Amino acid sequence: MSAAVEPVPVTAVRGSFGGGFAWSFGRDLTLALRHPGETMLVVAFFVLVASLFPLGVGAEPQLLQRIGPGVIWVCALLAAFLSLPTLFATDYADGSLEQMQLSPHPMAAWVSGKIAAHWVASGLPLTVLSPLLGLQYGLQADTLGALALALLLGTPTLSLLGAACTALALGARGGGMLLALLALPLFVPVLIFGAGAAEAQAAGLTAAPHFSILGAALILAVMGLPFAVCTAVRIALD
Amino acid sequence: MKINWYYFASPATFFRLAGWVAPWMFAAAAILAAAGLYVGFVVAPTDAQQGEVYRVIFIHVPAAWMSMFIYFVMSCYCALSLTFNTRVGAMMARALAPTGAMFTFVALWTGAFWGRPTWGTYWAWDARMTSELVLLFLYFGFIALGNAFEDPRRGDRASALLALIGIVNLPIIYFSVKWWNTLHQGSSVSFRGTSMHVAMLWGMLLMAFACWAYAIGASMTRVRAIIIERERRTNWVRALVGARA
Numbered sequence: 001m002s003a004a005v006e007p008v009p010v011t012a013v014r015g016s017f018g019g020g021f022a023w024s025f026g027r028d029l030t031l032a033l034r035h036p037g038e039t040m041l042v043v044a045f046f047v048l049v050a051s052l053f054p055l056g057v058g059a060e061p062q063l064l065q066r067i068g069p070g071v072i073w074v075c076a077l078l079a080a081f082l083s084l085p086t087l088f089a090t091d092y093a094d095g096s097l098e099q100m101q102l103s104p105h106p107m108a109a110w111v112s113g114k115i116a117a118h119w120v121a122s123g124l125p126l127t128v129l130s131p132l133l134g135l136q137y138g139l140q141a142d143t144l145g146a147l148a149l150a151l152l153l154g155t156p157t158l159s160l161l162g163a164a165c166t167a168l169a170l171g172a173r174g175g176g177m178l179l180a181l182l183a184l185p186l187f188v189p190v191l192i193f194g195a196g197a198a199e200a201q202a203a204g205l206t207a208a209p210h211f212s213i214l215g216a217a218l219i220l221a222v223m224g225l226p227f228a229v230c231t232a233v234r235i236a237l238d
Numbered sequence: 239m240k241i242n243w244y245y246f247a248s249p250a251t252f253f254r255l256a257g258w259v260a261p262w263m264f265a266a267a268a269i270l271a272a273a274g275l276y277v278g279f280v281v282a283p284t285d286a287q288q289g290e291v292y293r294v295i296f297i298h299v300p301a302a303w304m305s306m307f308i309y310f311v312m313s314c315y316c317a318l319s320l321t322f323n324t325r326v327g328a329m330m331a332r333a334l335a336p337t338g339a340m341f342t343f344v345a346l347w348t349g350a351f352w353g354r355p356t357w358g359t360y361w362a363w364d365a366r367m368t369s370e371l372v373l374l375f376l377y378f379g380f381i382a383l384g385n386a387f388e389d390p391r392r393g394d395r396a397s398a399l400l401a402l403i404g405i406v407n408l409p410i411i412y413f414s415v416k417w418w419n420t421l422h423q424g425s426s427v428s429f430r431g432t433s434m435h436v437a438m439l440w441g442m443l444l445m446a447f448a449c450w451a452y453a454i455g456a457s458m459t460r461v462r463a464i465i466i467e468r469e470r471r472t473n474w475v476r477a478l479v480g481a482r483a
Contacts, residue, residue: 164403168396172386181382182400185375188368189410228403231320235395 013104020105024113032121038086042122043129046079050133061138068137069147069198075133076126076151077187080158083122084166084179087114088233092170098237107230115163115226123155139202146201153214154194160225161186167232190217249465250474252326256458256465263455267448274444282437294352295438300446302345304453305373306408308338312380313405316398326461328394329468331401332384333461337453339377346370365414366422369407376404390468 013019032039053071054064091097100110130151131144139147165183172178197210246252278296285292312334319327349367350360361367384390384397415422434442469475 161403165400168383168400169386171392172383172396174382174386178382178386181375182379185372185379186404188372192368225403228399232396232399235392235399238392238395 015104015106017106017109020103020109021113021116023103023105024100024110025117026113028114028117029120032086032117038083039121039125042079042083043125045082046075046126046129047133049078050075051136054136064137065139065202068134068139069143069202070195071137072130072133072147073151073154073191073195073198076123076130076155077158077184077191079126080122080155080162081180081183081187083118084162084183085176087118087163088167088170088236092236097233101233101237107233108226111163111229111233112226115159115229118163119156119159123151123159127151127155139198143198143202146207147198149211150194150197150207150214153211153218154190157190157214157218157221158187160221160229161190164225164228164232167229167236170233170236190214193217247324247326249326249329249469250472253462253465253469256462260455260458260462263451263458267451267455270444270448270451274441274448277437277444278441282441283435288356291352291355294348296441296445298345298348298352299442300449301341301348302370303446304449305338305342305345305370306411308334308341308453309373309376309401309405309408312338313401316401319394320398320402325391325468326465328391328398329461329464330457331398332381332394333457333464334453335377335381335384336460337456339374339381341449341453342370342374342377346374364422365417366411369411369414372407373411376401376407380404 050072053067057063057067088097091100101107103110127148130148134144134147162183165179165186169175169179169182193210193213197207197214200210201207246255274296278293282293284290312331315327315331315334318324319331346367349370353362354360380397380401383400384393387393387396466475
């Protein structure tokens, strides 16, 4: 006697922004946690490169205090850039991206979720670690705070801009170098105002204007760039 | 009279239009440049503060204007090609990019040679220079991304979107001398009047129109090459090549 196969009840998944965001955010974050090596590589790269500068330019405390915020920002920018390929390229290579496009959720939702997960896995650890690196450079406590706050406001913008560039470069020849040429010029304004915030604080001025501009850039990026990323992914999947 | 705007959206008809426009534009560029250089070097007086070195303005300012304006026109063509999926729009954007990059480079290079005697330095990390340098990299990124795909249409669409994202840089360059009070001086020319000698202004405007005509001529010549390359399997190109051979 064979057991009758119970028919699985088919429940239609209702597409929604929140559902799509939560699904892809959870999925990508789980993937990042299951491959802790890759996530830690970004952090290790950040700390390592930031530690190379005092060895290269000399360990005079005044010089280090002067260049510290800028060096830490450049390292954060490079670390954010180097972690970009995990955002879409692996899903594009194994076909998952096409499957996600078929999902009932709006595309902007799951794309935003992926970008948010990328930031949590790369930008957030760098922000948390930055005061520690700042201590290595002998920065004052208030400068450390300004640096961390600037990174907190700036690194999500980097993730959003980087997501647009890496989606545009899906399937292109020239891989990493091409991505550098696309993404790094767009990162420049964030770098200028981010590093400027900590430098203004160190010079005894207020960092508030820099925070305002970083915040404004983040709001604009959050509102506009997910749609640009969607268009880029659609172009890639055509 | 009703103008059929779609007529020139076909590569075959646009090819003929471009072939007709280009020589006229090159001729206009030569005449305007000759007139502009005559006014610039002979008619315009020596500057009271800077001496003769200020004459770099006759190439520096037109090149800087063109570098921004060409990017703007290029993005308009990109928007056109993305929204209406036009082929000629994408080809025009690709044809404009090298000319725009060239003018950006000329603006930076002449700026360096102007800066050395007047500011005492070839380069300063001033807002306008930095944003102009970013513009140069945007042009390079546009060209590189467009050529990075096997399928040229895929490259067209990806680079068009990149150009539209990069357009945020244009207002930053334009307003940089107002927003940041740095080394690069503000604009001497506006629609309300000018702080320049009238011969200097005319020399600069003539050179600007010469650059404009050159940019149109060069991009029209380049777009013809792109059209022939892309449409090489169509009957009209075969007929054209057969007629020439």
